[in-house]
Amino acid sequence: xxxxxxxxxxxxxxxxxxxxxxxxxxxxxxxxxxxxxxxxxxxxxxxxxxxxxxxxxxxxxxxxxxxxxxxxxxxxxxxxxxxxxxxxxxxxxxxxxxxxxxxxxxxxxxxxxxxxxxxxxxxxxxxxxxxxxxxxxxxxxxxxxxxxxxxxxxxxxxxxxxxxxxxxxxxxxxxxxxxxxxxxxxxxxxxxxxxxxxxxxxxxxxxxxxxxxxxxxxxxxxxxxxxxxxxxxxxxxxxxxxxxxxxxxxxxxxxxxxxxxxxxxxxxxxxxxxxxxxxxxxxxxxxxxxxxxxx
Amino acid sequence: xxxxxxxxxxxxxxxxxxxxxxxxxxxxxxxxxxxxxxxxxxxxxxxxxxxxxxxxxxxxxxxxxxxxxxxxxxxxxxxxxxxxxxxxxxxxxxxxxxxxxxxxxxxxxxxxxxxxxxxxxxxxxxxxxxxxxxxxxxxxxxxxxxxxxxxxxxxxxxxxxxxxxxxxxxxxxxxxxxxxxxxxxxxxxxxxxxxxxxxxxxxxxxxxxxxxxxxxxxxxxxxxxxxxxxxxxxxxxxxxxxxxxxxxxxxxxxxx
Ligand SMILES: Nc1ncnc2c1ncn2[C@@H]1O[C@H](COP(=O)(O)OP(=O)(O)OP(=O)(O)O)[C@@H](O)[C@H]1O
Ligand SMILES: [Mg+2]
Numbered sequence: 001x002x003x004x005x006x007x008x009x010x011x012x013x014x015x016x017x018x019x020x021x022x023x024x025x026x027x028x029x030x031x032x033x034x035x036x037x038x039x040x041x042x043x044x045x046x047x048x049x050x051x052x053x054x055x056x057x058x059x060x061x062x063x064x065x066x067x068x069x070x071x072x073x074x075x076x077x078x079x080x081x082x083x084x085x086x087x088x089x090x091x092x093x094x095x096x097x098x099x100x101x102x103x104x105x106x107x108x109x110x111x112x113x114x115x116x117x118x119x120x121x122x123x124x125x126x127x128x129x130x131x132x133x134x135x136x137x138x139x140x141x142x143x144x145x146x147x148x149x150x151x152x153x154x155x156x157x158x159x160x161x162x163x164x165x166x167x168x169x170x171x172x173x174x175x176x177x178x179x180x181x182x183x184x185x186x187x188x189x190x191x192x193x194x195x196x197x198x199x200x201x202x203x204x205x206x207x208x209x210x211x212x213x214x215x216x217x218x219x220x221x222x223x224x225x226x227x228x229x230x231x232x233x234x235x236x237x238x239x240x241x242x243x244x245x246x247x248x249x250x251x252x253x254x255x256x257x258x259x260x261x262x263x264x265x266x267x268x269x270x271x272x273x274x275x276x277x278x279x280x281x282x283x284x285x286x287x288x289x290x291x292x293x294x295x
Numbered sequence: 296x297x298x299x300x301x302x303x304x305x306x307x308x309x310x311x312x313x314x315x316x317x318x319x320x321x322x323x324x325x326x327x328x329x330x331x332x333x334x335x336x337x338x339x340x341x342x343x344x345x346x347x348x349x350x351x352x353x354x355x356x357x358x359x360x361x362x363x364x365x366x367x368x369x370x371x372x373x374x375x376x377x378x379x380x381x382x383x384x385x386x387x388x389x390x391x392x393x394x395x396x397x398x399x400x401x402x403x404x405x406x407x408x409x410x411x412x413x414x415x416x417x418x419x420x421x422x423x424x425x426x427x428x429x430x431x432x433x434x435x436x437x438x439x440x441x442x443x444x445x446x447x448x449x450x451x452x453x454x455x456x457x458x459x460x461x462x463x464x465x466x467x468x469x470x471x472x473x474x475x476x477x478x479x480x481x482x483x484x485x486x487x488x489x490x491x492x493x494x495x496x497x498x499x500x501x502x503x504x505x506x507x508x509x510x511x512x513x514x515x516x517x518x519x520x521x522x523x524x525x526x527x528x529x530x531x532x533x534x535x536x537x538x539x540x541x542x543x544x545x546x547x548x549x550x551x
Contacts, residue, residue: 183393191387194383
């Protein structure tokens, strides 16, 4: 078999140096153009907004620092509820969604009724607005007077969100599973792996990696939708902001809440991007599909 | 002594494409039509035939990756096409190298090779690793053990796939078009490896377009045409002095 020979010592030829210099100059020029165009756009936006006739009133109604500071503690406390709902609903929804997606592919006859139910469930909850599910769960469930069911609005709100997002996430995972080429399953089964073993070791790892982006998008939108539990009366960040605005006609608390939601989700989106880039495998896929460094 | 692998009257059809179904003259396509084939222990049988003649299909049905419509697949005298049999256990006795390698892209080469040892043959991790490293050394890939498949050249991927198919000591090796994607130098490399395996007395069923390989290692060559074994014999007979018209045409097209 061939062995690698030691690389010969190399120093860049004049041609290579000249090309490298050109690429550097081009990068500098690109950077400059980007900078100038950014400055132009920002200036234009600022001029339009600040020059608007209602700017002064809008500024005090939406960006009042004093008001923001006063509302902050209550909103932060509300946000803490959002975060808990997000983490719990996200975890439960992800696990259930994954389980449902895998279940749909199983061929165990005894599981047929469960499979049929799962499909019906997913179809139903993908087609119904979250807000409606929230109202139904929040107001209809307690009406059943089930002893064992907690009736706090935060719990019911989280339940409604889990119900909806489990269906979304199940579809994400299903798309992931279907994106794995059948030849991968053939290779796994050919080695003697069982259906379940190839699902676990060959299909799922690739499926999850193939859908990291839509998965993260769903989890981020779950974080935002956790604000919807406020319609049931749970005092989350949005409800806290609403309370703070009553009587003042100053909407700054909403802006504060929005900013806080953004501050939570933004690092997540960036973390997912970075994570995907860091994986050798993800990167090489990117170069296959997206062209990577192709000039 | 019975042959390690015997095909008896194997028939395999694929349904007509959905678009053509119901139209007159568009029935199921017969890919394998009443195939009889024996592979004795320590022998190498080579399948040749035009593209689409059913070579890959034959290997797939032997590996129980596809169901046959009729006939028997006897492995060591036992009919493994019987749906009552544990197909996973049967497949674990064979090693298959796919036309497109089908390495697992999310696993290092080493893990590709040890997967079956760990999960199917229940060998402890260290033992599996040691066996895999040894096998990778044999195929000249020990230095790539921790690389991912997409960091390998085509020939290296091919050899990794061969290592994966060999490491659990399969009784029967199925190789699909092992050199189709390689340049001549790499072809030589892989074919040397296969000739070596042949010399060790492995039992192999190989689909190939590589007549040089067929000549060098085959004990028997089968020319597939129209879903049937159209002509068979020693490489000298089939490749050197084909008796039937179709075989001659096929070989002369290859030569030109
Ligand atoms: N899953 C499938 N569904 C329908 N038809 C199929 C399927 N797999 C293979 N075929 C058809 O069966 C025939 C035989 O295919 P096969 O892959 O066995 O050919 P081959 O001899 O391996 O060809 P090549 O030399 O190009 O690899 C072809 O006509 C192909 O279109
Ligand atoms: Mg083929």
